[in-house]
Amino acid sequence: MSVELSSPDLKTDEMIINMGPQHPATHGVLRLILTLDGEICKHVEPVLGHLHRAQEWQGQNRTWFQYQALIDRVDYLSGMYTSWAMARAAEQIDGLVVPKRAEYLRVILSEMNRITSHLLWLGTYLIDLGAMFGFPFYPFREREKLFDLFEEVAGQRMMFNYIRIGGVLRNPPFGWFDKLKRFTDEFPDRIDEYEAIVTENPIFLKRTKGVGILKKETAMAYGVTGPCIRASGIPLDLRKTKPYSVYPELDFKVQTMDGDGDTWARYMCRIREMRESNEIIRQAIEKIPGGTTEELRKLLGTTGPEKDESKDLDPSFLLMAKKQNAGLRVKAGEGFAAVESPRGTIGCYVISNGSDKAYRFKWRNPSFCNLSVLPELLVGAPIADIMAIFGSIDVILPDVDR
Amino acid sequence: MFALVGRSIESLYQVARGLKTVFKHTVRPPITKNFPDDMPDLPGHFRGRLALAVNPQTSEHLCISCLQCERVCPDKCIQITSHKSPETNKPELIEFKIDHGLCMFCGLCTEVCPTSCIINTNDFEMADYTRESLVYDLKRLTLSQDESAHYFAKKELPMPKPKPPKPAAKPAAPAAAAKPAEDKPEAKPEVKAEAKPQDLPAAPAPESPKKEEQ
Ligand code: SF4
Ligand code: SF4
Secondary structure (H helix, E strand, O other): OOOOOOOOOOOOOEEEEEEOOOOHHHOOOOEEEEEEEOOEEEEEEEEOOOOOOOHHHHHHHOEHHHHHHHHHHOOOOOHHHHHHHHHHHHHHHHOOOOOHHHHHHHHHHHHHHHHHHHHHHHHHHHHHOOOOOOHHHHHHHHHHHHHHHHHHHHOOOOOOOOEEOOEEOOOOOOOHHHHHHHHHHHHHHHHHHHHHHHOOOHHHHHHHOOOOOOOHHHHHHHOOOOHHHHHOOOOOOHHHHOOOOOHHHOOOOOOOOOOOOOHHHHHHHHHHHHHHHHHHHHHHHHHOOOOOHHHHHHHHOOOOHHHOOOOOOOHHHOOEOOOOOOOOOOOEEEEEEEEEEOOEEEEEEEEEEOOOEEEEEEEEOHHHHHHHOHHHHHOOOEHHHHHHHHHHOOOOHHHHHO | OHHHHHHHHHHHHHHHHHHHHHHHHHOOOOOOOOOOOOOOOOOOOOOOOEEEOEOOOOOOEOOOOOOHHHHHOOOOOEEEEEEEOOOOOOEEEEEEEEEOOOOOOOOHHHHHOOOOOEEEOOOOOOOOOOOHHHEEOHHHHEOOHHHHHHHHHHOOOOOOOOOOOOOOOOOHHHHHHHOOOOOOOOOOHHHHHHHOOOHHHHOOOOOOOOOOOO
16 A cells, blocks of 8 residues: 555644754754644744843943943944944934044945955855855855954954944054955955855755745835845845945945845845945045055154044044043934944934933844744745755844844 | 756856865965964954053053043953052052953953053963953053063053153162063963062052042
């Protein structure tokens, strides 16, 4: 007696499986309660909150000055952007105009941060897909170079504490811009290398093409932002659609993908964004007021940082619009600012009551909104594709739970 | 049928292209470093273990017990004990404790310090067996004169102002003379710890170098 496995009258039981919270591919701790029918996922329930650190509450209980150091930890792969969102919100309340040089430094370092974030995603995503043949560590080679540059200017590799309310912390050291320029020259070749291995690889295509299709309408309904929505064909990029900082002065394109926004499109979108970020950095180095640190110091006639904030300096060469000290205060008022992070729109809403602590913080985190679309993508997918899809939307769990 | 063959050839070509890149990388020299043998060259602004610098010229302790660092620390890991000196009526440092187990190396304390006394060193190898040994006291925190000079130059910090021309003959000289030959600036922590005792008497200098606001 034999049974047709695909026979419609064969009765199967639904099975509930917990994926996570300590699943290695969840980039943090996320628990997915999967209801499976055989191999096919019928229902998904993400359980959040394992990494909740009360970031908003802490913002209300620490002074502005102290919170600046903490805020990099919200999204630890792209710390520049959370700092930037908070700094912009506070500057909005205070009515500060950030000096041009500081804005350029912000753009350069955040675009570097975008590249490191995408590189980490690329490496780990390939591991999620099971590609262990040496490849995952290629992106880490470039990432390491960028981290060395971050270390020189900000002091740490990931928790920068560099973007401050009113400007940036310090000028890069001597030789830094040259190193960065060398990096931007060689980086496109490195991306070609990744692409040679991955982009057209038949196994990779089989795992990603047509998998996890995110339709435009669904993406819009769930408030998906970042590369995920651009891969679905919607050119939503705050750097272009709602320009801030010095992005209007820089020439770059929003990378969108035609087609239905499958996993492969999201991969490709990120690869293209890395190339675009590289271009932005290159232009910003050319355009930065005051030029490299060497040129600026020559202008000032010093070799040290002591005159960086001097009064007779061209105001656009300054680093800070406001003096940073422990008693940093922000005027009473409300402000909202959003920046385009590697994962999407980071929004920061602040109410200040004029004291040295904020009255209320509210964060809009891209990972949270992007994660909410996950059940739509997973239902109907086989269990082997779950990590391929989950990895492709690139959420970072500390950012989801805050 | 032809399509299938075509696709197979295309796939094989793509796999070969990827493998070519991979194999090219198997023969190039490694990009990683042999860490314990090959120490990384850390930049001056690297935020590592905290330490208290002394004046690189005169070797007197720079801390004026203003408690700014204690107040600004988000993790409350700095604990300063000081008292008002009966002679000069200025605060005098007795004990300075930093719990490196709590510290998140944000560097805020170093930014607010008015005399650039508390600094982040380039030392990052701080693994220890107990939590208590992560609490560094004044003796373990204070750097030697050479180390301070090294970090003042590396971090481009402004040199501390010379003392006002008061009867300031004695504080610096004896300590500097009694100092044993120091190791290189990046000496290991144990060396720092044992090299310190001579500094202590000189640390709370009878006449504090500056007018404090407290
Ligand atoms: S580095 Fe930050 S956490 Fe550590 S002692 Fe200084 S202020 Fe406190
Ligand atoms: S801020 Fe500097 S001078 Fe003031 S107590 Fe701390 S270490 Fe001493």
